Every structure is written in structure tokens, then in C-alpha cells.
Amino acid sequence: MSFLSTSLRRRAAVILGVLALSALSTACSNFTSRQPPVWVWFDMKKQDKYKPQAESPFFTDGRASRRPVEGVVSQETYRPDVAYSTGITEAGLYVARNPEPMTAELLERGQQRYNIYCAPCHDRTGTGKGIVPSKAIWVPGNLHEERIAAFVDGEYYHVIANGRRSMPGYAKQIPEKDRWAIVAYIRALQRAWKGNMSDVPAEIQAQVR
Numbered sequence: 001m002s003f004l005s006t007s008l009r010r011r012a013a014v015i016l017g018v019l020a021l022s023a024l025s026t027a028c029s030n031f032t033s034r035q036p037p038v039w040v041w042f043d044m045k046k047q048d049k050y051k052p053q054a055e056s057p058f059f060t061d062g063r064a065s066r067r068p069v070e071g072v073v074s075q076e077t078y079r080p081d082v083a084y085s086t087g088i089t090e091a092g093l094y095v096a097r098n099p100e101p102m103t104a105e106l107l108e109r110g111q112q113r114y115n116i117y118c119a120p121c122h123d124r125t126g127t128g129k130g131i132v133p134s135k136a137i138w139v140p141g142n143l144h145e146e147r148i149a150a151f152v153d154g155e156y157y158h159v160i161a162n163g164r165r166s167m168p169g170y171a172k173q174i175p176e177k178d179r180w181a182i183v184a185y186i187r188a189l190q191r192a193w194k195g196n197m198s199d200v201p202a203e204i205q206a207q208v209r
């Protein structure tokens with residue numbers, strides 16, 4: 001009996017000790033205090049580093065931030081092929097033809113991206129009667145309209161990247177290759193729009209009505 005109660009007492013003491021310790025440790029971080037926190041282990045809270053624009057006695061000019069070595073070009077912004085990445089040639093003309101090789105994968109990618117980024121306004125066929133203009137007074141162009149269908153490929157690319165008049169640009173959402181994929185798919189939509197019975201294989205013409 002007495003043995004049992006000592007072990008119980010001991011257990012109670014341990015539990016109390018743990019509770020007190022955890023209360024102490026939370027007290028360090030959960031209450032506002034002007035005192036610096038008690039750090040038993042620094043982990044990564046405290047480390048040798050320079051913050052932006054800080055001073056440093058290590059360099060003769062006293063600055064911790066260093067300039068890039070002269071002639072450095074950042075990989076992210078390096079665009080060796082201006083025509084590819086802007087849709088405009090160095091002569092200032094819209095790129096006449098899509099520089100991406102026309103493949104089934106490119107068209108599929110273009111279809112998928114078009115349906116995500118363009119169809120909400122221009123609808124999946126390109127007539128401009130998407131869900132957005134059905135709810136708002138906003139008239140997206142009809143991609144089959146003669147004036148727009150006559151654009152060269154680079155002009156579509158440019159509109160996708162920069163927008164035009166009331167249409168916002170999509171450069172942030174759509175990377176360069178995907179823009180060209182969408183351009184390719186717009187051509188497919190336009191070709192389909194002009195399709196007639198002679199485009200349908202003879203053996204299934206009877207089913208198309």
C-alpha cells in the first residue's frame with residue numbers, strides 16, 4: 001500500500017515537472033516582452049549573414065551587397081531570340097509564321113491552354129461568346145472575323161502576351177512556348193470554322209447532318 005502511494009506520488013511529481021517545464025518554455029515565446037528571448041539552442045534563428053543593403057567592414061567600399069560581375073546576364077531574363085519571345089522581328093514587323101514546328105502535341109497543348117485561358121471570354125470555338133461576356137458588358141473579338149483572321153501569327157502572339165485595348169495581357173500566366181501553341185490552335189479553330197462537307201470523309205458524310 002505504502003509502496004503504491006510512493007510510486008503514485010513520484011509519477012505525480014514527474015507530471016507536474018513536465019507541466020511546469022512546458023509552461024516555462026511556452027512562456028518564452030507566447031507573451032510579449034521587451035527582453036530578448038531565452039535561446040537554449042539557436043537552431044537557425046541566429047546565423048551569420050548580411051541583410052540587404054547592410055554595411056560590411058570586409059569590403060573596401062563598406063557595402064555588404066555586391067554588384068554582379070561586369071557583363072553578367074541573368075539566365076531568367078536572357079532572350080537571345082527577340083522575334084520568338086516578342087512576336088515582333090528586329091525590323092519591327094509581326095513574325096509571319098509560327099516558329100514552333102507544327103506537331104500534334106503542339107496543337108493539343110494549344111487546345112488545352114486555349115480552353116483554360118481564352119475560352120472563358122472567346123468561347124471554345126473562338127466566336128467571342130464565352131461565359132464572361134454573357135455576364136458582363138464586354139465584347140471579346142470574334143477570332144473568325146475577317147479582320148482578325150487576317151492577322152499573321154506574330155500578331156496573335158503579341159495580343160496574347162500584351163493584350164489589346166480592353167483585353168488584358170497574359171504574359172504572366174502563359175509562357176512563350178505555350179503562346180505559340182495557342183496561336184497554332186487558333187489556326188486550327190479558324191480552319192475548322194471554314195470547314196464544309198467536302199472536309200468530311202465520304203464514308204461518314206451521311207452521319208453528319
Ligand code: HEC
Nearest residue numbers: 117118121138139140141148156159160164165166167170
Ligand atoms: C477576360 C476576357 C478575355 C480573355 C480571357 C481573352 N481575351 Fe482576347 N479579347 C478580349 C476582349 C474584350 C477583346 C476585344 C478588345 C477590344 O477590341 O477592345 C479581345 C480581343 C482579342 C483579339 C483581337 C484583337 C483585335 O485586334 O481586335 C484576339 C486575337 C484575342 N483577343 C485573342 C485572345 C487569346 C488568344 C486569348 C487567350 C490567351 C484571349 N484573347 C483571352 C477579352 C479576352
